[in-house]
Amino acid sequence: MSHLTIAASENAFRQIFTLVRNGFTFAKSDSATFGPFSASYSLALHLEKGTVQLNNDGTVEIKALDVVWDTLLLKVCFDFPGFTIPGFCIIPDPWNGCLVGIPDIHIGGPICIPLNLSGLVSEISEVRARLKARYVVDPGRLPTWTDLEAEFAGKPNMWKIFIDPEFVSVDPIDIPATVGNLFETLVEQAIEDLLPGSLPGFAKDLLMALLTPVVEIVKGVLDVFDSVEDFIQDLLGDKLDLLGIIQTAVADHFASKVPIYEFEDPYPILTDGPLIPVKIPLRNLKADVTSQEMIVTGDIG
Amino acid sequence: MAFTDSCDLFASVHEDGLNRIADHIMRQRPSWFHFATPDVAANRELWCQVPAFTSDVERFGNPVFTLLPYLPVIGVDAPPVGLGFCVQMARAQVDLHPSSLFGLPDELGSKLRDQRLAIALRVCGGIRCPDPETLDRIPVTPPRDPRRERRPEPPRQVPVPGRMTCFCLDVFAVARVARETINGVERVVAKIDGVEIVDVEPKGLEAAMECYIRTAITLYLRQKLAIPLRTFFVDFPLFGMGTVSLAPTPNPPVPHNPAVEEDQLKVFVTMTMTP
Numbered sequence: 373m374s375h376l377t378i379a380a381s382e383n384a385f386r387q388i389f390t391l392v393r394n395g396f397t398f399a400k401s402d403s404a405t406f407g408p409f410s411a412s413y414s415l416a417l418h419l420e421k422g423t424v425q426l427n428n429d430g431t432v433e434i435k436a437l438d439v440v441w442d443t444l445l446l447k448v449c450f451d452f453p454g455f456t457i458p459g460f461c462i463i464p465d466p467w468n469g470c471l472v473g474i475p476d477i478h479i480g481g482p483i484c485i486p487l488n489l490s491g492l493v494s495e496i497s498e499v500r501a502r503l504k505a506r507y508v509v510d511p512g513r514l515p516t517w518t519d520l521e522a523e524f525a526g527k528p529n530m531w532k533i534f535i536d537p538e539f540v541s542v543d544p545i546d547i548p549a550t551v552g553n554l555f556e557t558l559v560e561q562a563i564e565d566l567l568p569g570s571l572p573g574f575a576k577d578l579l580m581a582l583l584t585p586v587v588e589i590v591k592g593v594l595d596v597f598d599s600v601e602d603f604i605q606d607l608l609g610d611k612l613d614l615l616g617i618i619q620t621a622v623a624d625h626f627a628s629k630v631p632i633y634e635f636e637d638p639y640p641i642l643t644d645g646p647l648i649p650v651k652i653p654l655r656n657l658k659a660d661v662t663s664q665e666m667i668v669t670g671d672i673g
Numbered sequence: 674m675a676f677t678d679s680c681d682l683f684a685s686v687h688e689d690g691l692n693r694i695a696d697h698i699m700r701q702r703p704s705w706f707h708f709a710t711p712d713v714a715a716n717r718e719l720w721c722q723v724p725a726f727t728s729d730v731e732r733f734g735n736p737v738f739t740l741l742p743y744l745p746v747i748g749v750d751a752p753p754v755g756l757g758f759c760v761q762m763a764r765a766q767v768d769l770h771p772s773s774l775f776g777l778p779d780e781l782g783s784k785l786r787d788q789r790l791a792i793a794l795r796v797c798g799g800i801r802c803p804d805p806e807t808l809d810r811i812p813v814t815p816p817r818d819p820r821r822e823r824r825p826e827p828p829r830q831v832p833v834p835g836r837m838t839c840f841c842l843d844v845f846a847v848a849r850v851a852r853e854t855i856n857g858v859e860r861v862v863a864k865i866d867g868v869e870i871v872d873v874e875p876k877g878l879e880a881a882m883e884c885y886i887r888t889a890i891t892l893y894l895r896q897k898l899a900i901p902l903r904t905f906f907v908d909f910p911l912f913g914m915g916t917v918s919l920a921p922t923p924n925p926p927v928p929h930n931p932a933v934e935e936d937q938l939k940v941f942v943t944m945t946m947t948p
Binding site for chain 1: 917
């Protein structure tokens with residue numbers, strides 16, 4: 373029989389999970405090129421909600437964990453194919469020529485569409501994990517130190533118990549239709565910005581009316597086969613691999629960054645007074661769950 | 674049956690673990706278990722037991738012995754004379770209900786009752802016994818004249834050398850455990866119900882010695898070995914969490930908290946969410 377047993381009810385375990393979940397923050401920026409276009413992103417996110425269930429097979433199931441995108445800035449850049457809009461006459465001269473006309477206009481060149489998707493909420497549908505106890509020797513600890521010297525130097529050995537995910541299932545980032553509409557508006561605005569600034573407003577309106585199909589051209593450039601929302605979802609989730617990045621970050625967080633339980637080894641039990649603290653070595657630490665509780669066992673060394 | 678059927682946090686320590694903990698405490702705090710006058714502490718030839726202690730004790734300048742004043746020789750004051758002595762704990766062992774590690778003297782009921790623990794101690798001690806020649810060499814101080822010295826300085830005590838005569842006693846105690854708030858911290862502390870010294874005669878001497886030992890152990894446990902409740906949970910993360918308050922589980926649903934049963938010391942804690 374183990375010398376030491378500590379158990380936490382499922383309810384208490386949920387509170388510990390909340391602590392660990394709230395400790396998760398993640399930020400990253402990156403860019404990539406995908407043939408005719410490139411994309412860059414900057415993101416920061418945290419986790420909220422989530423249900424926890426302990427199972428008799430030793431697994432911990434976390435479901436419906438919200439990923440809150442505090443920052444999600446996406447920029448899509450591409451070269452708009454160049455072409456010339458032939459000049460035409462708006463007010464002809466009844467005797468000869470043209471009183472008011474539009475000259476040949478060449479448009480084309482690089483366009484960047486910035487999208488601010490901050491505030492979106494997506495979901496990690498399931499994390500299945502087991503508890504794992506790890507013994508961690510502080511890398512800064514000198515080999516000649518006793519346990520007490522290591523403690524006084526702030527580099528004690530630690531027992532840490534982690535929720536070690538076996539898999540993390542991240543749902544696609546659901547892009548609302550409003551974002552698709554916004555994207556198309558921004559594309560139109562970017563193309564309008566390509567027109568010479570000297571053109572009067574009415575002329576720009578006229579030209580943009582003529583150029584309405586140009587959005588379709590842009591969609592062709594970006595390989596938007598279906599809706600813009602699906603394109604953005606695919607871009608974020610698969611092409612830029614944000615789903616994989618979240619999966620890895622969440623798995624790392626639970627498996628190796630923030631333990632659900634940690635303590636010094638040897639563990640100080642009597643610390644009052646002028647004498648050195650009494651420290652008790654703990655060995656063979658194990659952590660497991662049943663459907664009712666988390667159980668940690670260990671021996672006194 | 675789950676450990677937390679009636680609580681949110683549960684901790685238990687098996688008696689084998691408790692005895693290892695006792696051994697660690699004795700080796701890391703030897704001065705809590707070895708007492709001697711300065712002359713005895715400084716001369717290992719005079720020790721009744723060689724204390725086992727960790728290298729950190731000396732490395733960090735901790736004492737091996739708690740120093741005590743010399744034992745006064747009664748009726749002797751010109752000059753006062755003191756004898757060196759030591760008292761040392763040679764062994765300590767705990768047995769939690771039901772009895773499994775050692776038997777108890779009949780006076781303590783042979784076997785443990787429910788919710789009780791037994792402590793077996795081997796206490797060794799000795800007094801330096803001066804030979805007659807040494808005593809003859811101690812000069813007798815002339816009497817003082819109170820008319821010439823208004824407030825005479827008390828004469829200094831003279832410690833006398835001598836060979837150490839050691840003895841050992843086997844002491845058994847039966848105790849229960851209780852929660853007690855000491856210095857604002859909820860702690861688990863053992864309460865002594867009875868003490869028995871083996872093979873001491875006459876009965877009156879035995880009773881007097883048992884009274885002294887019971888008093889010493891009782892106070893010692895309260896002052897030195899009252900373990901904070903949270904220590905049993907080894908820094909469990911909910912302790913200190915602002916949104917959760919933790920308190921010992923009451924009766925009902927837990928009849929004994931802490932409990933001594935199945936060779937274990939158990940504590941139960943209930944969690945309340947703070948709005």
